[in-house]
Amino acid sequence: MEATIALLLDTANFTLALLLVTLGLVVIFGLMNVINMAHGEFFLIGAYVVVAVSNATGSFWLGLLLAPAVLAVVGLLVEWLIIRHIYHRFIDTILATWGLSLVIKQGVVVLFGPGAQSVPNPIPAAVDVFGVQYPAYRLFIMALSAALALATYYLFFRTRLGLQIRGVIANRAMAASLGINTRRMDRATFAVGSALAGFAGAVMAPIMSVDPQMGVGFLIPSFLSVLVGGVNSLVGALIGSGVIGGATTIFSAGISQADAQILVFLLAMIIIRFLPNGITGGRK
C-alpha cells in the first residue's frame, strides 16, 4: 500500500514537471508552427541558472525566481535572432533549433564542465502522506507545477491576450486584418513557452543530476506527450504528459530504466497508430 502511494506521488511529480515542458512546446508549435528542438536546452539552462545562482549567492530560491526570467529573455532573443527569419520554412526551423541546442549544450560544457553538478535540496524535510514519508520538496514541485499549469490555462482561455493568441493560432491572416499585432503575439508566446521550460529545469534541479545531457531527457518524453495528447491542444498536453509521465514512472518501478523506455515508446506507438492525431485529435 505504502509503495503504491509513493509510486502515485512519484508519477504525479514527474507528470507535472513534464507538463510544464510540454506546454511550452505546444504553445510554440501551435502558434508559430515551429518545432523547437532547443526546448530541452531551455530546460537545461533553467537548471544551470539555479546552479550558478546557488554557487554565487547560496540561495536556491533566488535562482528559481531568476530562471524563468532569464529564459523569457533567451526566448525573445532566439525568436528575434533566428526564428522570425525562417518560421515559414518548417524543416529549416527544425535544423536551426537543433543547431542551437548543440551550441547551448557545448556552451554549458565550456562554462560548467562536462560533469554533473548538484543542487542541495532546499526543503530537506519529509512529510507524512497517508503513512508514507515523502520528501517535502517533491510536494512543493507538484503544487507549484500544478499552479503554473493552471495559470497557463487561465492566460490562454480567460484573458484578452490569450483570446488574441488563440485568434492568431487559428487564422493568422484574419487576426492581422482584425488589428492584432501577430508579431507581438509570436514574441510573447515564445517567451512564455521558453520561461515555462526554464522554470521546469530550475525546479527539477535539486532532484536530478544536473549535467549537459539533462535537456534531452526531458525533450523526448515531452515530444511524445505532444504526439500522444494531440498537437494544438492544451488539454492534449495535460493528457499526453499524464500518459507518458505515468507510464515512465510506473514501468521504471518494476523493471530497468532501459526496458521501461522501450515500453513507453511502444505505448506511444500503439496510441499514435490508432489515434494519429493524438488522444484529443479524434480518429481522422
Next chain:
Amino acid sequence: MSEPNGPILQLAGVTKRFGGLVVLDGLDLTLPKGAMQCILGPNGCGKTTLFNVVTGEFPPDGGEVRLGGRNVAGLSPHRISRLGVARKFQVPGVYPELSVAENIEIPLAAGAGRYGPLSLLGYRPDAARRDRLLDLCGLAGKAGEKVGEIAHGEKQRLEIAMLLARDAELILLDEPTAGMSGAETSAVASLIRRLRDEEGKSILVIEHDMNFVRQLECPIIVMVRGKIIAEGRYEEVSRDPRVIESYLGKRH
C-alpha cells in the same frame, strides 16, 4: 478618420508587380466616405491584389494608397486595420474551433486598448455590443454554437459581424456571397446595403455574381488586366461594349 465628405480611400497610380507580371497597372480609384462601389472583373485581373495592397498585405511597387488623406503604403496589416480598415476574405476567415460568440469577442478584444498588466486580468467582453452585432447580422440565437458547424451563409455573415466589431469605417468584401444559395445571397445583399445606409460604412465589394451586384444598387468599376476599363451604374456598365467584350462575353 477623414474630413467630412472627403474621400475615405484614394488610390493614385498604384502599381504592383510579381516578377515580370504587372498585376496592378497605375490604378486610380476614389471611394467617397459613406459610399459603396463594386469591383467586377475576370479571374486574375488584380481585384484581390488590390485589396491586399490596401490592407498592407503587400506594399505597392508604385503610387499612393491614401486613407482619409494619409498615405499608408508600406504600413503593416494590423496598423492599417487599426486605422479603420476591415477586410472580409474570400474563404471565410472565421475561427471554426471557437463559438460564434467567441469569434466576435476576438475583434472586440483587439480593439479594447493597449496591453498593460491589466490585460492579464480576467477578460469580460462587451456582451451587449456582441449581441447587437449578432442580431444585426441575423445570427441571434447562434451565439453558443461552434462555428465549424453553422451553415456557410452564416459563416459569411459572422465574418461581416467580426469586421463591424472592429469599428471599421472602410469595409472591403472579397466575394461575400461565394458558395451561397440564392436566398442567402439576397440576405447578404440586404445586410450590406444596411451597413451603408444605416451604419454609414464605406464599402468596396469584389464580386462575380451579376445578380448580386444588381441587388447592391451601387456604382460599378470594371477591372481588366490591372486597369479600370469602365465605371458607372449597373445598367450603363452592362451595356458598355468594352465590358461585354472582355468580361461579360458577346451574345451570339
